[in-house]
Amino acid sequence: VKQLNNLIKDIVNRITANLREPDMKVGEYVDGLIPHDSHSIYYAFYALTTEHPLSFQFTHSSLAGTYFLGKCEVELSVVYKSDIRGDELKKKGTVVKVNGADLELFQDERISIRHSFLVKTLVHNNSHDAENVEIFRILNTLSLHYANIHGTSVEGCYIAPFATVDLCTCRNCIVGDFSYVQAGDLSGERIEPGRIWIRQPGVFELNYQHDRNVLDKFISMDANKRPKGVFMDFCESHKAEFEPVYNAAQPEIALEIPDTSFVSHYSVVKGDCAVGENVLVAQRAFIDNSRLGDGSNAQENCYIINSNYEGMNVTAHGGKVINCDLGRKTFTGFNSFLHGTEGARVKVGRNCVIMPHTIIDAVEPIEIPDGSLVWGYIRTQEDLKNNTIALEEFSKRNSLSLGRMSFTGDAEAFVNGFAHRIEHILEENGAYFDGSPETAGHAQKTQEVSYNTVQAYMGGEYKGLCPTMLIKPLTH
């Protein structure tokens, strides 16, 4: 593993140099993090479909357990059990509006990961980087367990476990555990753990700060710089159930699935489940004893257990929904943890928005009315007072301070923005598919998929590294 060790050293040095935070000992987070044998045991894999542009280039990297889709380059990087999803990469000739200017792509957009170390990270594109509209760039960056990098170029960043960077620009940033940022240019920022920060400069700004004492129970770093807490325990406790899926060359799903829906071979579906029309269940999603109504989707790293989705329910990357009943078109944001129990189910009405990184840890039955915005930390029905508001009421406000949340600016723009985004997600996932090609989304376009696997060298100097690989589409 000589070359792998050299590679890791090089990545650590580059991240350190870029972070410019002398107290951040990047090496401590990385050293020994991945057992050396893992590189040889876990295969990476990439999807071929007829509907997505395809191009993969892997150079001098370790890619264990990682899934790739679309157009991706990985160079001099370690990518471990991550999902690199390029299914919304923009095509050559697309015109994007960035900061008021129209930019035309002179080539297909691609995801580029260089000098970076990603662990159990979800990367999904749909980026808007003014400097690199053709490249969704992940450079000199360390991203840890269950972080989401969504539509955000990251350069010289440290992204802590369960953090989400969403539709912004991050350069030389430190993003703390379980913090969620969707706040434009964050260059040089240091985001505290548990901070939810949504900002559209000049339009609105929302802030929520999870109580550090509460947060520590769910996610924090132990003395050895390893993540611990309820979130990690939860994910770890379901790990073994994915083994049969990854041990099969062509895993099969034992469930009746409508032709308009797609359940990834690399998801776990167990117990008594039902899947409606136009449903998408992504790889690494976990569905147990649950019903997903028409148009619903379950994205990567999400868990849906003992729950019912009425329909058109989005579960964003890393959302966990346990013992819940969700009304039609209710949205669950990134890494939210909706944890009911048998005696204390969580019932959420229709058209609700559960903000990213919300924690509902019910100690009694909880019922959230239709059309609510939901955030923060909720344990009882009483807690809803300071952690929910009717979207309709909220959209009339230009400021709000409720519990640990504060908002200033144009709430209507905020609410419409969310509504618009949820519609976009539903459309992209094919929730509105009516048989016409224009309405097809991921659920339909991923139907005819096959997977190629990639393993590292098993011995010698290059142990743990993959060979140089270049995969291109066929042409006539």
Next chain:
Amino acid sequence: VKQLNNLIKDIVNRITANLREPDMKVGEYVDGLIPHDSHSIYYAFYALTTEHPLSFQFTHSSLAGTYFLGKCEVELSVVYKSDIRGDELKKKGTVVKVNGADLELFQDERISIRHSFLVKTLVHNNSHDAENVEIFRILNTLSLHYANIHGTSVEGCYIAPFATVDLCTCRNCIVGDFSYVQAGDLSGERIEPGRIWIRQPGVFELNYQHDRNVLDKFISMDANKRPKGVFMDFCESHKAEFEPVYNAAQPEIALEIPDTSFVSHYSVVKGDCAVGENVLVAQRAFIDNSRLGDGSNAQENCYIINSNYEGMNVTAHGGKVINCDLGRKTFTGFNSFLHGTEGARVKVGRNCVIMPHTIIDAVEPIEIPDGSLVWGYIRTQEDLKNNTIALEEFSKRNSLSLGRMSFTGDAEAFVNGFAHRIEHILEENGAYFDGSPETAGHAQKTQEVSYNTVQAYMGGEYKGLCPTMLIKPLTH
């Protein structure tokens, strides 16, 4: 599958144009031969090891179920459930003596398959083509079920089921069912089914012709140009036992294997088996209730059932050994069928050479003495008279006519040539491994292997074809 159909049409046309045999309707052998879904169901795979040079280039081809090792290019071809083994490719700078001249390789040798259609074919290199020392070429060629292409460039050829072309040059040839040729330049030849032809021009020539009526029972073509007979039935009857192996992402062998031996994850080993030191069991080998003594090897497509190998026993590609006891250093040639039964075991002494394409179909117990050369078709002890001779006695002869076999020339050269080749095979396979790197062979060098899988597109115009792939070794 529009593009796949076009590709097949193009291959058929090119083979037809090269064969120059107007009565050979190549299309009839190929049309509908591979069920269209197979391309999507069966993955191809290639090996990464630390010991073999590596380079794969796949362009506009269908590669279902095929294994690749070493340096291989496949272009505009269909390769189905075949084994393309480049583990003896010569390295840049190697000097080879061809037709008396010393030729130095200016680059690493590679296997190149173009405009060809291979079905269940074993390709193994170690070629000596004067025109292309850097390229082991398979061009405009159709090769059918369980054919072996061994050290032989083939251009514009039709190679029938269970045929073997070994260490010769074949251009515009037709090689009939179960014929074995190792006879130098065969350009333009048409080899009858069941002919065994070993010739070293100016030194010796051996001919054996299987009785057509006997051969038909074992292998022939039905009215639809599909192979039928005992050999096909035998192979088909064991097909299902390979399914679990190919359905597992990382198949495991439930057998104690010494550190010096290698049993491929893609072989079947069942029943009560034992494997000694320095043993190699290749992918697609089938071992059931058998003991393989030290230094033995079981090559691709071989079957060893209810049998005992004393040690140093080579089973060449496609050899079938059922209810047999083989003495030390007894060699079983390509596609030989040694078929004993419980009540009629076949006992072969030490240091015997069972020639390629020998059929022993015992109706009574048969015992073959030490040091025999064995060929032809044997059913009883009596049959040994016309189908065996002591190697020592034979090596003194300069001609021999026995049953359907005839030999002229220097028998000592023939015997020594075989002995030399068997030693070479044992050495290459690591049978003599004593812990030193110089004695290591395939059994040791393949230990640290990993496999990457390749699937075709599952739908659309390119259904059944693989994307363009370029796999190169890592460099500093």
